[in-house]
Amino acid sequence: MAKIVKPLTDTKCASAKPKQNAQGKFVNSKLADGNGLYLIVRPSGTKTWQFIYGRKHHLNDKGKPTDGVITIGDYSKAGVKGVLVSLDDARGYRKCYLSQIANGIDPIDALKVEETKLNNRFDFEWIARDWHVAYAKSSGCHDSTISKSLRNFEMYVFPMIGAKLIDEITARDLSAILEHIEAKGFGEVCDKVKRRLVAVFAFAVSKGYIERSPAIHLKDTLTQKREEKHYPKLSLTRLPEFFQRLKNDTGNPLTKLYTEFALHTFARSSEMMFARWSEFDLEKGIWTIPATRTPVKDCKNSHRGAKMKKDHIVPLSRQVKSILEEVRLYSGTSNHVFPADHDLNKFISENTVNKTLTRMKYDTKTEVCLHGFRGMARGALGVSGLFDRDAMERQMSHKTDNEVEWAYTHHIDHLEERKIMMDWWSEYLELNHGQYVSPQEFRETLLQDARNGVQSFKYGKLIKLQMAMMAAS
Known part of the structure; x- marks a missing residue:
C-alpha cells in the first residue's frame, strides 16, 4: 500500500530544522509535500524547494528511470520581506511539471530549451549544426555526403536565415531559400536542401524548441521539373562490335579485364575499384561486397563498400570466375583485385573504364560509359521476361522509393534467382561475341529447347514458370 503523504503547512515549513545524525552532525532534512515536491532543510538553515521525479526517457544501466531533480528555489513564508518561493508557489511549479510529464515532456529538457533561448543559442544556424552532429552519427552516409550537407547549408541557407530565431522562421522564408537555389539552376541541391530543412525542423520539434514545423509544407512544394540524368548505355545490338573493339584494344591487359568484369557484374565503380581478394569465394561463386572496407593509406574513399550500407552479394558466373583467374596473373600478389599498374598497394583509377571506352572510339558522354553497363544489364534482364522485378532490383542494389514496401521486403534477397540471373547475363554476353x-x-531458344525436351537444369524453374504462364494465357 502506497504511503500517504500529509501535505506541508507554512507553520511546518517555517519551523523545520536540519536532522542530527548518530554522530551529532547536522545533515539535510527532507520534508515531502507529495507528488514529487520536497522541502530540503540544510545544516546551514537554508530551506530549498526541489521537485524530484523519474525521467522515463533517461534510463540507468538496469533499464529504470533515473531521478530528475529540479531546484525550484529557496523557501520563505508568504508576506515576509525578501520572499523567494512560497509553499503555494512551489505547488504551482509542481503542477506545471506534472502537466509536462503527463504530456510526454521531460521538465528538465524543457528547462534546458528555455535556457538555450535565454543564452541566444536559439537561432537556426546553432540548431541546424546541432542536428548535423546527430545526422553524422546516425545517417550511415559517407563522410563526403555528410560534409556536403553542411556545406550546402553554409552556402545557401545560413546567409538567409542562420541568425533568425527558429520560432520566428516562416514557411515563406523556407520557400524563398529553395527559389533562390532553383534560380541558380541547382535542381539536385534544391531537392537535398528541401529534405534536410524538413529534417532540421523535425529535430527542433523533437527537442521542444518549437511546437510546429514550418517546413511541413515543403514536402509538397512544386519545383521546376529538371531533366533526369541518364547515363549513356550502348544498344544491345552493338554488343558484337563492343567485344571486337575490346579484343583489339591495345591497353593494359588488366584494364581490359576490369572493363569486362564491370560489364558482367554491373557493379558500381567504387564497389569494383576497391575490391579485395578476401571478399571473393570462388568455390561458392560469391562476391560479398561489405558495407564498409578497411581504408588504405593515401587512397581516398578506399573505405567505401556497398552503396546501400549493407553487405551486397554478387553471384559469380562461370565467365566471371574465368576473368578473375586471369586477373590473378596480374594482381595475385596484391590484396587488391584491381591494383594500380605502378603500385600494387594502391587501386586502379576511377576513370579506367571510361578511358578504355574512349580508346575504343566510344563517346562516354553520348554512347556508353561505365555506369551505362548497369542500364544495359537491367534492360536486357527486363526484356527477357524471365526474372522477377524485385530480384532484378535487388541485384542492382537499388532501394525502392516506396518506404513502406522497402520496410517489408528489404530482408528478402532472392539469391537463388539472382544466381541464375547472373549466369544468364554472362551467357547472353558470350552469345553476342x-x-x-x-x-x-535467347529466351525463345530456351523455351524451344524445353518444348523439345532438352532443358538446361540451370534455368529449369524459370522455364517451367514461363511455359505455365504461356499455357494459362
Missing part, C-alpha cells in the same frame, strides 16, 4: 542475339531470342 560473334553476332547479335536479342534477349527475347
